[in-house]
Amino acid sequence: MADKVKLYAAGGSPFVCRVQIALNMKEIKYEKLEEDLHNKSADLLNYNPIHKKVPVLVHNGNPISESLVIIEYIDDVWKGVPILPQDPYEKAVARFWGKFIDDKCIIALFKVFGSHGDEQVIAEACEQLQILENELKVKGTKFFGGDNINLVDIAAGFIAYWLGMLEEATEIKFVTKDKFPKITEWADNFVNCRVVKEVLPPREYPPKEYLLALFKEQFGKE
Amino acid sequence: MADKVKLYAAGGSPFVCRVQIALNMKEIKYEKLEEDLHNKSADLLNYNPIHKKVPVLVHNGNPISESLVIIEYIDDVWKGVPILPQDPYEKAVARFWGKFIDDKCIIALFKVFGSHGDEQVIAEACEQLQILENELKVKGTKFFGGDNINLVDIAAGFIAYWLGMLEEATEIKFVTKDKFPKITEWADNFVNCRVVKEVLPPREYPPKEYLLALFKEQFGKE
Incomplete structure (x- = not known):
């Protein structure tokens, strides 16, 4: 089965970007879903009911929250360039x-x-x-x-x-x-x-507000 | 070389106890060093210069701080009863x-x-x-x-x-x-x-103060 990877994001978030860097290091293809933080989707609230925040990674239907937890998961599941040291x-x-x-x-x-x-x-x-x-x-x-x-x-x-x-x-x-x-x-x-x-x-992208x-x-x- | 494991502790700390439970699950022998939080040892300050807190685990001379980080380390290094799921x-x-x-x-x-x-x-x-x-x-x-x-x-x-x-x-x-x-x-x-x-x-041990x-x-x- 091909991996299905979705990332719930919000434009310009450094926490979402952490996950994007990890996915990029492993050359993983994924679908990025933009959330409106003032009007969160039912999917986001369903996948991260505790914190109701981005990023959420959904891998083959399994949701994971918290950027550093997601990065460890990515490193555990996908081989290739390591993100954490092996020792x-x-x-x-x-x-x-x-x-x-x-x-x-x-x-x-x-x-x-x-x-x-x-x-x-x-x-x-x-x-x-x-x-x-x-x-x-x-x-x-x-x-x-x-x-x-x-x-x-x-x-x-x-x-x-x-x-x-x-x-x-x-x-x-x-x-x-x-x-x-x-x-x-x-x-x-x-x-x-x-x-x-x-x-x-882009530097112009996340406006101050x-x-x-x-x-x-x-x-x-x- | 036999493993040398030291645990810097402070009587009754739930964070130290977390590490003790993990060490106990793996049946690891260790030396427990009691710290006086009002007069911390030079060793503790040297091993955990950032937070200056217990618990610190020192394994063959290598210090590790933060109870959940220590537990993951214990689970990574010692086989036996798993502490984190394998999946x-x-x-x-x-x-x-x-x-x-x-x-x-x-x-x-x-x-x-x-x-x-x-x-x-x-x-x-x-x-x-x-x-x-x-x-x-x-x-x-x-x-x-x-x-x-x-x-x-x-x-x-x-x-x-x-x-x-x-x-x-x-x-x-x-x-x-x-x-x-x-x-x-x-x-x-x-x-x-x-x-x-x-x-x-013991329940009587850590007094209120x-x-x-x-x-x-x-x-x-x-």
Whole structure:
């Protein structure tokens, strides 16, 4: 039976884009279904009744939610380019950083825009980013994954691409090349990877209002 | 080379206990090192510089943090009784629920005690518990894992054992058998599993102050 893969998406979402990068790395063909976040489809609510959010991947009728859970599933099911390291210890380290990025970094960064750029909140976000900056420095590699991107790079994709757009949209600029040289270099390398570049939404695409609505949707309870 | 396994622990922590259950399921011998949370050891700070928290598992010199990441590592490295399902889809579903329990349920439950039993906060926590209640009802099995416990049951262990102690300690009682019959039944089955019972801290052990300090430590920034 040919695999039937559907992805419930919402234009410009960094969390959806994570899944698209993983699907692209594995060269998986899929149908992308655009959701209107203000008027969600019955299918989305049925497939993800707990969180009612995109992304949802439906593989041969089986729905999976939560972007990093979906990526692990894709890596478990489809061979080809690996997304997580094969070595159990390296795999655990990658999972640790993926969780750190979601639980600490992205939440701290979003709070900056939620607080309209409160200085204390910016300082806290920079503290989290500094941890990633140090990790890249210690590793000394092009990507968190080494010579190639892995789960950690994909998780951090928001920092490479969407963060700058949010800074522009809100005129709150705090991530500079001077302060975060390694992250800046990594971000440049990341967005220029073929598997990433092919699926990034155009810079003009997610307009400010849309991007902010999306984040409210993802982190509304924070 | 014989495996050298050390576990940095703090008396009565449900997050440490998760790892102990996993180690017990795999029949792994380990050295347990008790941390004083008010005066953390140089080793703990060195092994978990980002979060500075227990549990940390050190396997042949390699440190791993975050209880669910540690459990996946244990399941990847040691054969024997499986902790995650083998089927990729079932595995993704287990990861989804583990994440739900950590990100939604436990945080909502802890907020109840942080808010000294605010009614709205209790209602929100009950909403999350109801989702687990429904899941057990739909599955119709003894455990989230089926006939035997898996990652999801281990993640939910806090609800089975520590929650009741916190309710007693604070005199804020909201999880009743009437309201949550399936969870109550599951909790009873869970704490009576041999691999669980053998490692649960005694009910008298974590005194109220200790338990609350531990939670402040884990969720201090929430």
